[in-house]
């Protein structure tokens with residue numbers, strides 16, 4: 001992992017935090033994310049805020065910054081180590097540049113459904129991966145949250161088979177596995193920060209993108225994309241991360257409150273994703289999107305086999321099998 005070792009410890013910011021904790025003044029933590037203020041991320045973070053503030057009797061306050069107000073995911077993750085931001089809710093998408101191991105969860109068609117993903121992430125595999133994030137990035141990885149199963153949208157035609165992706169310039173996250181997967185399915189992946197995506201779709205500099213239903217709805221992609229295919233090619237988890245220096249500056253009671261609140265609010269956030277997925281599918285239809293609800297996924301699964309061949313040696317066949325075999 002690169003980011004952690006190169007980053008400077010946030011000494012000056014930390015000292016302020018310690019003083020505040022010792023003097024009984026409230027500490028305010030700024031948490032950023034790139035999604036809309038109506039999104040599942042924001043709903044979850046508002047729950048987190050409520051829980052932290054009540055569990056710490058108001059001695060820790062949470063301030064949320066949606067819409068990429070504090071930057072794109074990669075920039076915010078970097079900001080944790082330089083002390084410019086306290087907390088980030090980010091998908092694992094842009095994490096390949098920081099800690100490659102964690103991106104095993106980004107492999108295509110790895111998880112059967114959300115329950116399967118939750119079992120893996122809340123079990124030994126997920127706990128080990130959070131520990132790797134902490135040791136290689138020097139940040140506090142509090143809990144697995146969720147973005148959801150990703151689906152392809154575009155403005156040209158319905159996608160029912162991999163061949164339909166041919167020639168599409170599709171925006172992907174800045175993630176090698178995601179890019180390799182779309183190459184294998186015949187598209188031209190174009191990595192880009194989420195904060196630039198809406199404009200790129202509007203201006204037609206790219207043809208397609210892929211995101212979970214709650215993102216397509218709350219980021220209003222239905223305004224610039226006609227077709228949605230429920231390809232569920234990647235499960236996209238997210239991690240609530242905190243600056244280690246800011247965490248260390250808190251009292252043990254405050255730390256415990258934050259850890260508990262991260263888990264509780266994470267559960268609530270996952271439930272929100274499930275509700276939004278159901279509700280927003282019909283809303284996207286009424287907004288005029290044409291939706292392929294049950295594409296035959298087998299040809300897509302077959303197309304990405306080379307991605308497994310490439311990454312198996314890196315992650316280890318055993319780990320991938322352990323994930324697949326989790327019931």
Ligand code: PAF
Nearest residue numbers: 034090091147173194215
């Ligand atoms: O497409 C992305 O970049 C991610 O799904 C998002 C929306 C930033 C959520 O983590």
